Amino acid sequence: MGKGSKTKGLFRHCTEHACKRWRDRPFGRCAWLAPLFAPRRPYVSPGHPDAVSEHPSSTRNLSLGLLAITLTWVGPILACGSFQPRPTPTREPPTAVAVETPIPEQPTPTSPSTPVPIPTETPIPLPTPTIVVRNPLTIGEQARITVIGGLNMREQPTVRSDNITLVAQDKRILVLEGPVSADGYIWWKVDDSQGNVGWVAGGQGDASWISSQVGVARPVDRSPIVGDRVVVSLNGELTVRALPGIGSAVVARATTNDTFTVVAGPQAADGYFWYQIRSDDGQLEGWAADGREGERWLSPLE
16 A cells, blocks of 8 residues: 555544544534534424424524624634734834924124214304504514513413513514414514523504614623623723632723623622623723623623
8 A cells, every 4th residue: 555545544534533523522612502503493383292392582592693603703804804914013213303403593684774974064264363563573583672671581472371581672582483462462482592482572552562673783681691792881991800700800991882792601709790701803801790789781782
């Protein structure tokens, strides 16, 4: 017997054995289904001797059983589609979502508004008042002080300014600036040729205190300086000595209106200021006092 015949015999034996078991206990563990599949007895009228009373609930139980079987087998099919195992869903790692950092809103730059220029009124310059001077002086030219007692030289053209010196009567001056009107006077800036520069009043109203007419040289009431031409203004004789001082030997005696040139000095001695003088011909030279107690003995010529 071949291998195939043996297999077929074994299958037949198993099948017959299974069918026998089914006949003996057709429902196995599902014995509760036996009443549903039990063969229906033929209908017999109630008066028949073979009639068996059948409760109406049996028919109802049969219908409910069939419905339960149908739902048992058909429900899962309708719900799941088939009895095939469903694939286990694979969880994918969550995809990282890039979170954009919000960019703060930048204020929109606004161009500064151009201010509208406010028209300004241009001040109209006032005309410079013309100063009327009766006896005008010329800048850069010599002039002479003519007022009696001389003029005060000040730092600024005003009577409230500090005084520099007193410019003597008949003194020659060099005109530098002017005229300037202030405090009721006409002012001129001058140089007295002795190292002093300042402002002097040239006049008030109709009065003129400075003249542009220098004329011939005149004696001036001031102290001499080296290089000055001086004249003997003492009424009488002026003693000329060999050295400064009243104890020095007498060299000569000068008379009124004699002229000399100052070559040295001053030297203070015995209460006087002494100057070394020399005659125009050079024959007389010595030391002489210039004055005392406001009296001028040697006066510079200007």
